[in-house]
Amino acid sequence: MNSAQAPQRLDISNPSSTPDSISRRFSVAPMMDWTTSDCRVFHRLFSDHTLLYTEMVTTGALIHGDAARHLDYHASEHPVALQLGGSNPSELAQCARMAEEWGYDEVNLNVGCPSDRVQNNMIGACLMAHPQLVAECLGEMRAAAGIPVTVKHRLGIDDLDSFEHLHQFVETVRQSGCTSFTIHARKAILQGLSPKENRDIPPLIYDHVYRIKALYPELEIIINGGIKTLAECDQHLERVDGVMIGREAYQNPWPLLSEVDQRYFGIDRPARSRMDIAEAFIPYLEQRLAEGAPLYAVAKHLLGLFHGQRGGKQFRRYLSENGHAREAGVDTFRAALALVAQD
Structure with a gap:
């Protein structure tokens, strides 16, 4: 953390738990109003190695608003990634640089949020119709920051929902140099469904994510969407590189998060009660x-x-x-x- 800007807080973490490099084998998804700093400190008590994500923060909020309020976090949260919303390459580059300065372990571009508010600002899932712009954004972010730059996206949007479109999106975006793709295994329906409905109604198609991994073995592919148990995680990890859990990790955290370090990171210690x-x-x-x-x-x-x-x-x-x-x-x-x- 940038101690010159961010207030220091009580550190309840084990200092030795902060890894030199992060793993995306298991992560908790960015969720608006849920994955606040307070939530992430709580989740860190279950697992030293789960990658935690902030809520999505727009570039405008960081550049024109109270950056410290959005970027401050507790030292125990590492490894922690900042998720950005935006579509202006130079603004995203500036915010990626801020993420690095504040000590985040990763910066992630949101290409999955389906809300009307972000669509109107060319943020989130609507960017799936503009893969070249996404590639330009990620390329600028990578040039500006030395930390990993990743992307989280849907299978598609509205009528742009074929596997061929998803394949072309990944093919275009990977040319930015981005090598880590987290794929929410549902499309987003931007006209007619609310953000809440978009988390449940479009069907899950895990096979499309598996096919992307098979086509691009050199890319890191993380799967997200509808995953509720560690047994399901095990099945996905036979086909992809990592799993990202959303609502289940928030609403019923103990069965999922308490065994992650032992199960996926080789840590030999009993789970905390x-x-x-x-x-x-x-x-x-x-x-x-x-x-x-x-x-x-x-x-x-x-x-x-x-x-x-x-x-x-x-x-x-x-x-x-x-x-x-x-x-x-x-x-x-x-x-x-x-x-x-x-x-």
């Missing part, structure tokens, strides 16, 4: 409260921690009902934890 993870989060929570953050704004990312456990519903209800109070603090969080059965 859910309660151990909650307790380990408290020093960070105390720091955030001291900075003036409301309890619920930070602790809401833990609502899925005890999913399926006895007392899990009571934990969620107590935090939801009491975490918004002005006086809510660590004692409120501990009271919620006390409702969870200790088996």
Whole structure:
């Protein structure tokens, strides 16, 4: 992190866990309003090696807005990647350089978001209709920054949804020098479906991702979309280089994230219990409260921690009902934890 610009926070990480190079074998997807810095600190308590992504940040927000507010993060989050939204090559290059200056481990270009707001600014999935522009953007980003530059995209959009179009998109974009492609195995329907509907209604076609990997064995191909279990991850990893998990990692994190280091990174240690993870989060929570953050704004990312456990519903209800109070603090969080059965 650029300490001259970014405020320092309490470091609850193991300093030796920050890798010299990152792996994309397992990652948590960028998700708007969900994968905030608070969420990423929580997820890091499960796994030292899972690659974590920021929410998408637009180039305009960084160049013309409060860059520090968008770029600040906690030291424990490494390895962490900044996802950018934009389509102006020079602006993306400037923001990629900022990502490097702030110490991010990767910068990623969003070519998958289907919302109307970003379409109107030529951001996200609509760029799948402009592969040459995407290649130019990635080429400029690579020239500007020394950290890895990657792209995340869909299978296609609207009527541009054939495998041939996907193949041509990858063929064009790889000429930028980008070698890592994360593919959400659904197309986006830009007219008629909401962003939420675009996460569920277009069918998953994993085979199209597998075919891209077979055609381009030299590229790193990461698969994303609808993956809910580590057993499913194992199956995908027989065909591609990595898996990216989205909503399931947020809504029910423990079954997925607690075993990642042991399963995919060869780390020989037992998984932390859910309660151990909650307790380990408290020093960070105390720091955030001291900075003036409301309890619920930070602790809401833990609502899925005890999913399926006895007392899990009571934990969620107590935090939801009491975490918004002005006086809510660590004692409120501990009271919620006390409702969870200790088996």
